[in-house]
Amino acid sequence: MKIAVLGGDGFVGWPTSLHLSDAGHEIHILDNLSRRWIDTELGVQSLTPMDSIQERTRIWHAETGRRIHFHLIDLAKDYELLKGWLAKHRPDAIIHFAEQRAAPYSMKSDRHKNYTVNNNVNATHNLLNALVELELDAHLVHLGTMGVYGYSTVGAAIPEGYLPVGIETPDGRTVSQDILYPANPGSIYHMTKCLDQLLFQFYAKNDGLRITDLHQGIVWGTHTEQTRRHTQLINRFDYDGDYGTVLNRFLIQAAIGYPLTVHGTGGQTRAFIHIQDSVRCIEIALNNPPERGSRVEIFNQMTETHRVRDLAELVAKMTGAKIAWLPNPRKEAPENELIVKNEKFLGLGLAPTTLGEGLLGEIVDVAKKYAYRVDRSRVPAVSAWTRDIAAKVEHDPEGKRLKSVS
Amino acid sequence: MKIAVLGGDGFVGWPTSLHLSDAGHEIHILDNLSRRWIDTELGVQSLTPMDSIQERTRIWHAETGRRIHFHLIDLAKDYELLKGWLAKHRPDAIIHFAEQRAAPYSMKSDRHKNYTVNNNVNATHNLLNALVELELDAHLVHLGTMGVYGYSTVGAAIPEGYLPVGIETPDGRTVSQDILYPANPGSIYHMTKCLDQLLFQFYAKNDGLRITDLHQGIVWGTHTEQTRRHTQLINRFDYDGDYGTVLNRFLIQAAIGYPLTVHGTGGQTRAFIHIQDSVRCIEIALNNPPERGSRVEIFNQMTETHRVRDLAELVAKMTGAKIAWLPNPRKEAPENELIVKNEKFLGLGLAPTTLGEGLLGEIVDVAKKYAYRVDRSRVPAVSAWTRDIAAKVEHDPEGKRLKSVS
Numbered sequence: 001m002k003i004a005v006l007g008g009d010g011f012v013g014w015p016t017s018l019h020l021s022d023a024g025h026e027i028h029i030l031d032n033l034s035r036r037w038i039d040t041e042l043g044v045q046s047l048t049p050m051d052s053i054q055e056r057t058r059i060w061h062a063e064t065g066r067r068i069h070f071h072l073i074d075l076a077k078d079y080e081l082l083k084g085w086l087a088k089h090r091p092d093a094i095i096h097f098a099e100q101r102a103a104p105y106s107m108k109s110d111r112h113k114n115y116t117v118n119n120n121v122n123a124t125h126n127l128l129n130a131l132v133e134l135e136l137d138a139h140l141v142h143l144g145t146m147g148v149y150g151y152s153t154v155g156a157a158i159p160e161g162y163l164p165v166g167i168e169t170p171d172g173r174t175v176s177q178d179i180l181y182p183a184n185p186g187s188i189y190h191m192t193k194c195l196d197q198l199l200f201q202f203y204a205k206n207d208g209l210r211i212t213d214l215h216q217g218i219v220w221g222t223h224t225e226q227t228r229r230h231t232q233l234i235n236r237f238d239y240d241g242d243y244g245t246v247l248n249r250f251l252i253q254a255a256i257g258y259p260l261t262v263h264g265t266g267g268q269t270r271a272f273i274h275i276q277d278s279v280r281c282i283e284i285a286l287n288n289p290p291e292r293g294s295r296v297e298i299f300n301q302m303t304e305t306h307r308v309r310d311l312a313e314l315v316a317k318m319t320g321a322k323i324a325w326l327p328n329p330r331k332e333a334p335e336n337e338l339i340v341k342n343e344k345f346l347g348l349g350l351a352p353t354t355l356g357e358g359l360l361g362e363i364v365d366v367a368k369k370y371a372y373r374v375d376r377s378r379v380p381a382v383s384a385w386t387r388d389i390a391a392k393v394e395h396d397p398e399g400k401r402l403k404s405v406s
Numbered sequence: 407m408k409i410a411v412l413g414g415d416g417f418v419g420w421p422t423s424l425h426l427s428d429a430g431h432e433i434h435i436l437d438n439l440s441r442r443w444i445d446t447e448l449g450v451q452s453l454t455p456m457d458s459i460q461e462r463t464r465i466w467h468a469e470t471g472r473r474i475h476f477h478l479i480d481l482a483k484d485y486e487l488l489k490g491w492l493a494k495h496r497p498d499a500i501i502h503f504a505e506q507r508a509a510p511y512s513m514k515s516d517r518h519k520n521y522t523v524n525n526n527v528n529a530t531h532n533l534l535n536a537l538v539e540l541e542l543d544a545h546l547v548h549l550g551t552m553g554v555y556g557y558s559t560v561g562a563a564i565p566e567g568y569l570p571v572g573i574e575t576p577d578g579r580t581v582s583q584d585i586l587y588p589a590n591p592g593s594i595y596h597m598t599k600c601l602d603q604l605l606f607q608f609y610a611k612n613d614g615l616r617i618t619d620l621h622q623g624i625v626w627g628t629h630t631e632q633t634r635r636h637t638q639l640i641n642r643f644d645y646d647g648d649y650g651t652v653l654n655r656f657l658i659q660a661a662i663g664y665p666l667t668v669h670g671t672g673g674q675t676r677a678f679i680h681i682q683d684s685v686r687c688i689e690i691a692l693n694n695p696p697e698r699g700s701r702v703e704i705f706n707q708m709t710e711t712h713r714v715r716d717l718a719e720l721v722a723k724m725t726g727a728k729i730a731w732l733p734n735p736r737k738e739a740p741e742n743e744l745i746v747k748n749e750k751f752l753g754l755g756l757a758p759t760t761l762g763e764g765l766l767g768e769i770v771d772v773a774k775k776y777a778y779r780v781d782r783s784r785v786p787a788v789s790a791w792t793r794d795i796a797a798k799v800e801h802d803p804e805g806k807r808l809k810s811v812s
Contacts, residue, residue, distance in 0.1 A: 110539040117531045125523045133516040156575045165571035169562045182585040
């Protein structure tokens with residue numbers, strides 16, 4: 001297949017591009033490289049030293065003989081360029097990662113809120129709009145998030161996208177209907193993924209677009225089979241308070257002797273998936289497109305759920321790290337249960353890579369190798385959900401600031 | 407109260423501004439005048455001769471001694487200007503009409519789809535974002551649409567925003583929950599109002615904004631008590647295929663001897679409200695803000711439902727007009743039932759102005775007075791929902807084109 005990977009330079013986009021290229025597909029990465037710009041804006045960098053996208057694809061070609069093509073296009077801003085590119089290349093499938101993907105970044109300031117809404121909504125809508133305009137029947141696979149469901153405890157398992165509900169009619173009967181699971185986003189970022197869902201629903205209904213939406217859990221790990229093949233194919237690995245994700249942060253914190261930063265009680269239960277499984281799921285989704293005219297296909301792309309404090313305790317036990325119990329910069333329930341259905345990927349052959357000390361240890365080793373690149377002042381999560389919360393955020397979990405005063 | 411009316415130069419915005427000014431409030435209209443530009447783009451004009459906003463407000467002052475202030479600001483594009491204005495004026499309430507509001511216009515082309523999404527989402531989000539940034543506790547009243555509910559026949563009455571549903575738990579119990587009524591928009595325009603709903607839900611939850619969302623039916627009529635006071639205070643009255651709404655179009659068509667344009671079987675049941683009630687409802691909503699921290703307040707702003715073909719037949723009977731049964735440019739159910747709850751406004755004192763021959767006749771008279779301004783070629787609804795449908799659209803319900811060939 002000819003596949004366009006939008007946002008193919010990112011944390012999951014890059015290993016997905018390699019994985020699919022390795023499987024024999026013709027890969028075209030479309031990316032505006034905004035994530036690299038945001039590193040510059042925030043004054044942070046990936047723990048792992050990443051090469052430019054051009055250099056990465058050159059190395060991939062040298063190692064495997066396969067080409068990955070790169071096109072610098074801003075989906076959200078350059079509708080005509082995107083449309084022109086799609087008209088010329090007419091890909092069979094499109095994988096859409098091209099959105100600002102950090103909840104804390106989306107809550108940093110009014111500018112960041114506007115940027116996230118504007119970028120994410122327009123990127124998704126421009127794409128859908130162009131597919132219709134070009135009558136291009138490419139299968140669109142979108143990376144969504146488990147966060148669209150929210151984390152309020154209803155007591156029922158979270159289904160894969162659609163919830164069967166009973167609705168009472170005036171004459172006392174109960175009619176059963178499948179509805180899109182009621183959106184309950186916890187940040188501006190998560191909200192944009194809820195907006196995406198409605199865009200997809202409309203374009204599938206009105207125009208028969210074939211769309212798969214992957215509601216992904218928190219991705220952990222950094223290597224996949226392909227990124228291991230050469231130092232310069234290494235994947236991005238974020239540790240900072242905005243882009244670093246919880247389990248990866250604990251592993252890096254353990255590696256650099258930083259206290260594990262648990263926010264609130266650590267009672268948040270979240271869904272997780274290893275990055276190797278993430279790229280495999282995307283491949284499975286690609287191979288199982290919905291029929292034209294059917295509703296949006298939705299998968300829960302996760303393999304297990306864990307409570308944040310349990311993960312911290314696991315990593316602490318494994319590595320001897322200390323845990324820092326910090327005020328929570330997010331506005332969220334302190335504790336929640338989470339039961340998630342993921343039978344669809346399992347039924348299509350996914351063999352989950354679950355949390356094991358071996359794999360966790362390997363990640364700690366990667367982190368140790370590049371520990372010299374860490375700016376410890378960038379570790380705290382300081383982007384707060386409201387002004388009141390911001391006043392209570394802990395900027396210095398190591399207590400360094402106090403020491404320097406004494 | 408000091409009230410900002412965003413989009414106060416529009417079809418409902420203008421009479422709302424007059425009504426609230428008349429009631430003693432300090433009114434500030436913020437508008438980018440995009441609706442006037444769209445008239446220019448489409449080469450159409452209001453049936454009624456509208457003066458500039460500056461002239462209209464001058465006349466209002468001359469007639470009543472009251473000032474309505476006008477500020478040219480593009481909400482969707484000029485976030486910093488909007489924020490600066492709000493910081494300076496700190497209104498007590500904000501009424502938000504500032505969105506592209508025609509479903510057919512939103513479906514005209516890819517450019518119009520992008521414009522509608524971009525304009526409507528950014529206008530709403532910029533506003534919410536600025537309110538939080540400024541810690542401005544103004545009550546926000548938004549004009550939404552009944553179309554967010556969709557027109558699929560579930561058999562249950564449409565509640566005011568929130569639907570109680572039963573959800574089955576793994577242990578066999580049924581948990582009851584109130585959810586935002588599942589969105590089922592029928593056009594890009596309607597979809598943007600569904601996106602708005604999620605933005606409101608998030609900002610009410612995260613930031614405690616006080617928001618009222620009015621799900622309005624199709625507005626008919628043109629005059630209100632205040633627009634009648636002077637010829638130059640006259641309201642806009644659209645007859646064209648994009649911006650004209652169904653009942654007003656029938657009345658104008660009857661006035662100019664054009665066949666009444668029914669699309670499909672005319673079996674579409676829709677909710678309606680007279681413009682005089684529309685402005686009264688907005689005033690009632692203003693006077694009944696939700697508590698800070700509570701969920702978004704939602705009212706169904708409509709007074710009656712009618713089937714389109716029944717309206718056509720009523721107008722035909724009243725005026726002797728013929729009915730033209732035309733292919734439907736929209737993708738929608740040919741027939742639907744619609745039962746809508748509207749007890750909240752009734753409970754707060756709304757006395758509905760329902761469809762009566764007297765009022766309908768008055769509107770026909772207005773249309774007759776200005777009939778000389780009509781461009782008949784702009785009457786057909788030609789913006790189609792898909793390319794397949796576009797091929798079947800009737801561009802000439804009067805059959806003029808055939809005649810000129812023979």
